[in-house]
Amino acid sequence: MRTPDPRTVISVLLLAAGAALSSLLGIFRDDDAPAEQPPELQLAYYLDTAELTGTAADGTILYTVRTRSARQNSDSDSIELADILMDYGAPGGLPWQVRADRGHIPAGARVIELQGNVVAVSGAEAPQQAIINTESLAIEPATMQASTEKYVRLTFNDRHLNATGLQADFAANNLKLLSNVNGKFIP
DSSP, X not given: OOOOOHHHHHHHHHHHHHHHHHHHHHHSSOTTSOOOOOOOOOXXXXXXXXXXXXXXXXXXXXXXXXXXXXXXXXXXXXXXXXXXXXXXXXXXXXXXXXXXXXXXXXXXXXXXXXXXXXXXXXXXXXXXXXXXXXXXXXXXXXXXXXXXXXXXXXEEXXXXXXXXXXXXXXXXTEEEEEEEEEEEOOO
């Protein structure tokens, strides 16, 4: 049997020592440290001066929503709106126009939640015109139903009613004040 070359023995020992050292480093490595993930790209939308139109089955326009900006929140798929103007053209009823500073459409919901200086005005001529002022209003555009639990001021025939909460059916032109209703009617 032939004796191996000392350089070969040293090379094999160094390789074995390196393998053992790397194995030990792997055991003592901090497994609690999170592995860095590359950033995940998500698809979201941002629109300037957007207009949304809802139609009936026969193609009749039921409502139009105009907004200065619409931004989809990629975390929740909800949509944020700014400076909103909404027109309802209720078939056989009075048209309504609704304005608000901002709005929110939750993911999967069929409601637009309006906030900030919400004003809804019926299309009737004064003095039959009704004006609703509140800080928030949830509207279901397809059914033309709206509601709030906040303070409401209703103005009609130069008269004012104040209340807490409102349920409105814009298609039937029916408004229901919910509680703490007060006002003054001077003939």
